[in-house]
Amino acid sequence: MRHGVDAGMFQQTAHSPSVFELHRRMGDRARQLIDFCIPCNPYFPTPEMFELLARNLESVLKFYPSDADTIAGQLARVLGLNPSTIAMSNGSTELITWMDHLWVRESIAIPIPTFGRWTDQPLETGKRVDMFPLRERDSFELNVEAYVNFIRARRSRVAVLCNPNNPDGGYLPHRQILHFMDSLADLDLVVIDESFIDFVEIERNPSVASEAAIRPNVVVLKSLGKNFGLHGIRFGYLVANPGLAAAMRKALPKWNLNSLAETIVFMLAEHGDEYHESLRLLARDRYTMGRQLAQLPELTVYSSQANFLLVRLAPDLDGTDLRDHLLSRHQILIRECGNKLGMSKQFLRLVVRPQQDVIRLIEGIRDYTRARWQQAADPPSKPVALRSIS
Incomplete structure (x- = not known):
């Protein structure tokens, strides 16, 4: 236990502990917790929407929901998509699990670092996972042609591409994703994970969902919880041609x-x-948050089109120690990336939050660095060995 934080909370899984787990373990200290860890939309739903949900909570919890086809049909109408091209699930990770069972037979290619379930799930079921490393020296930017060549060299049968990527927030333009899909039209499956696509602002209509719906081997994955700020509900969906979408609906x-x-x-x-x-x-x-963090000499901030920022700590700083310091002293939860394939504990993923929360984060980081400098300036003296005098 360091800084009064039970390190076991962060060692039980490749993912961070839930806010519920933190509240149970931290007690009153967790009441002021600010979550820079779980990618969530802080502005949606609005307070008025939450009030409406609260008024209807009894009936919502008491009665059965409609079947998945009814709910998916309504979502299709809202999004302007053909209902036959959609399959809804209890979270996007449920779809990742079923895609592995249904369509990944031999091997799957995945750039790393990326969302951990894309590597963990096929490894757990004994598939060969061909990992294409994204390089820090390239700011973790994915070179599409190099990735396609890697897939061909490894003879991977399924390929995954997250756009924007997690944890760096790197984004590839619409035209490059179309080129990627068309270059791999002979594979068993091509998956474009667009869990964070709604946060992209540098390109209009960045999603390739409509193009996926008319291709024989492409699935686009979406995560509603991340976009709508409602992780606790657990809902996501995929878009694919009617045959693939129907196969997924049948399995769920x-x-x-x-x-x-x-x-x-x-x-x-x-x-x-x-x-x-x-x-x-x-x-x-x-x-605003990226600009403010970049002013801290201890941090290198990477460009992002998602709702989080990847930062690298100075070599003399320890991400795990900073995480524990922020949690115990400032009630701030961050994502230290040491357990992500292709990363180290020098990297942090920080969720975009409103200004008042960012100010508190920066104050916490400065407090940590001051403590480190003080410790370096005044190292603890070694105990003096006393000899008994007879």
């Missing part, structure tokens, strides 16, 4: 979505303006 349980998910999906049609405003505010905060 008929009632795999809960009543809260259904309520939110049916609310979306009336709150589109509020959602788009939340994306505008988050893009503003991303720019």
